[in-house]
Amino acid sequence: MNPPARPRLHKALACVCVLALPTFLGGCFGPPEARMSASAGSFAAQAAGARVSPIFIASTRRETINVQAESSNDGGAHYSISMVSVPRDHKPGEIEEPSFGKPSPEKHFAVLGGHELDPEDFRLQVSTYLSGRIGSNRDILLYVHGFNTSQNEARFRLAQLVHDGGFGGVAVLFTWPSKSDLFSYVSDKESATASRDALQKLMRDLSQLEGVGRVHVLAHSMGSWLAMEALRENSIAGSRNLGNRLGDVMLASPDIDLAVFKTQLARMPGANVSIFVSANDRALNLSSKIAGARPRVGAMDPRNAKQRDELGQLGVKVYDLSGKSSGFIGHSLYGDVPAVVRTIGAQLGMAREDAGVTAVIDARSRVPAEVDVPPAQTPPLVPMN
Numbered sequence: 001m002n003p004p005a006r007p008r009l010h011k012a013l014a015c016v017c018v019l020a021l022p023t024f025l026g027g028c029f030g031p032p033e034a035r036m037s038a039s040a041g042s043f044a045a046q047a048a049g050a051r052v053s054p055i056f057i058a059s060t061r062r063e064t065i066n067v068q069a070e071s072s073n074d075g076g077a078h079y080s081i082s083m084v085s086v087p088r089d090h091k092p093g094e095i096e097e098p099s100f101g102k103p104s105p106e107k108h109f110a111v112l113g114g115h116e117l118d119p120e121d122f123r124l125q126v127s128t129y130l131s132g133r134i135g136s137n138r139d140i141l142l143y144v145h146g147f148n149t150s151q152n153e154a155r156f157r158l159a160q161l162v163h164d165g166g167f168g169g170v171a172v173l174f175t176w177p178s179k180s181d182l183f184s185y186v187s188d189k190e191s192a193t194a195s196r197d198a199l200q201k202l203m204r205d206l207s208q209l210e211g212v213g214r215v216h217v218l219a220h221s222m223g224s225w226l227a228m229e230a231l232r233e234n235s236i237a238g239s240r241n242l243g244n245r246l247g248d249v250m251l252a253s254p255d256i257d258l259a260v261f262k263t264q265l266a267r268m269p270g271a272n273v274s275i276f277v278s279a280n281d282r283a284l285n286l287s288s289k290i291a292g293a294r295p296r297v298g299a300m301d302p303r304n305a306k307q308r309d310e311l312g313q314l315g316v317k318v319y320d321l322s323g324k325s326s327g328f329i330g331h332s333l334y335g336d337v338p339a340v341v342r343t344i345g346a347q348l349g350m351a352r353e354d355a356g357v358t359a360v361i362d363a364r365s366r367v368p369a370e371v372d373v374p375p376a377q378t379p380p381l382v383p384m385n
Contacts, residue, residue: 049088050105052112053159056081056126056172058202060195061151077174077198079122082114084159092164093337095156109156123205129170130211136348138213139169139247140206144199146221147188147255149178161218165345169213172206174199176226192226199230200237207242214247216348224254224298228264235267248347252276253298258310261297265314274317274347276340277302319343 058077085105087096096108103110117125130138141162145154154175162171176195178188206215219227231249234242249268254261254275265273279301300307302320311318321340 050085050110051163052083052085053162053171054081054129055084055155055158056122056170057151057155057175058122058172058198059151059175060191060198061175061177077119077202079117079119080114081117081125082155083112084155085110085112086159086163090160090163093341095160097156109159111152111155123209126170126172126206127209127211130209130213133169133211136213137168138211139348140172140212140215141167141169141348142172142174142203142206142215142217144174144217144219144223144227145176145178146219146223146253147178147185151175161341161344164341165348167345167348172202174202176223178222188222192222195226196229196233199226200233203230203242204234204239207239207245212245215242215245216247217249218252218344219250219254220252221298222255224251225256225260227251228254228256228261231271232264232267241268241271246271249273250276250344250347251298253278254296256297258295258297258300262314265316272317274319276319276321277311278321279303 057080059080060077086109087105087107089107090096097103098108105112126140130140141158143154143158143161145157149157154173158171158173161167174195176199177191179191203215203217206212217227217231227249228251231242231246234240249271251274254277256264265271275297277298277300279299295307300311301322302308302311302318303322319340321337
């Protein structure tokens with residue numbers, strides 16, 4: 001007797017669902033009530049003019065779709081997909097959320113539904129979602145959040161970056177067990193350390209998917225250290241720059257010791273690495289004190305001759321955001337300042353005609369410069385020689 005065909009049928013149905021419009025993704029899997037809720041939520045969001053985007057998630061947190069818990073598991077990853085809506089009147093650089101009560105897709109970012117995936121289905125669905133695409137739309141943007149960040153915050157931030165930056169490929173979130181607590185810095189660092197192997201495997205799996213173009217990495221704060229460690233481990237394991245599938249590596253406010261960063265870069269010759277730094281980053285200044293006054297890469301000041309020389313020796317692109325402001329802490333400029341988000345989008349090969357104004361420097365330059373980019377006429381923002 002032949003074995004039952006149910007597993008193959010499940011895989012075939014998964015392919016059909018993923019190739020459908022994103023609106024229907026939330027309704028393809030899960031129990032009937034979840035399918036109905038997700039489908040209804042997607043239709044309501046699109047009727048309200050919201051953009052609905054799938055976010056693929058690899059997580060080393062314990063929480064699942066229905067259970068929220070910020071503590072760490074054993075370091076292994078589990079997988080899911082979430083449908084996130086961006087409101088019609090969204091303002092670039094903002095994440096609109098309700099002051100209280102449930103979000104309304106018409107006015108707020110909202111999670112409309114989602115379902116868990118086993119590892120094989122995760123790879124299959126990402127690969128199928130890439131199928132038939134051309135150019136930069138075959139690329140993956142892998143986002144790794146930083147310290148003091150919940151899973152929901154990370155989902156919304158990635159959806160906002162994809163929307164504001166005009167990214168047309170597949171968005172993947174790697175989320176690790178941050179406690180979302182300003183006083184849990186040491187605990188978060190240990191959780192990030194325990195998640196290195198899972199992120200290393202995710203990077204390797206994504207780079208080996210059929211049809212993938214490039215795997216771009218965007219990481220923030222402590223997540224930058226985690227991402228660089230995973231890339232370093234892959235290189236040591238024989239997959240340098242993810243088998244030449246690695247695209248741009250963009251590190252926003254990287255919470256990395258300068259000496260450690262140099263050793264990480266040494267394992268990544270030829271990689272296209274950019275860092276977004278700000279001398280006014282209060283969170284990284286505090287991190288430096290916790291680390292015994294050791295400088296953090298993201299808080300270095302290109303206007304300081306010594307620090308400028310140190311940055312110049314790294315051989316990476318340096319974007320100086322010290323002149324920008326967004327809140328008292330100044331630690332999330334990469335997502336909060338629209339011009340910076342547009343620069344990230346342009347670097348990924350997106351539409352560039354609406355680039356604005358931002359401070360961009362090459363660490364080899366003698367003097368930092370403010371580059372004015374009129375929106376209608378000029379090329380994308382690039383570091384100056």
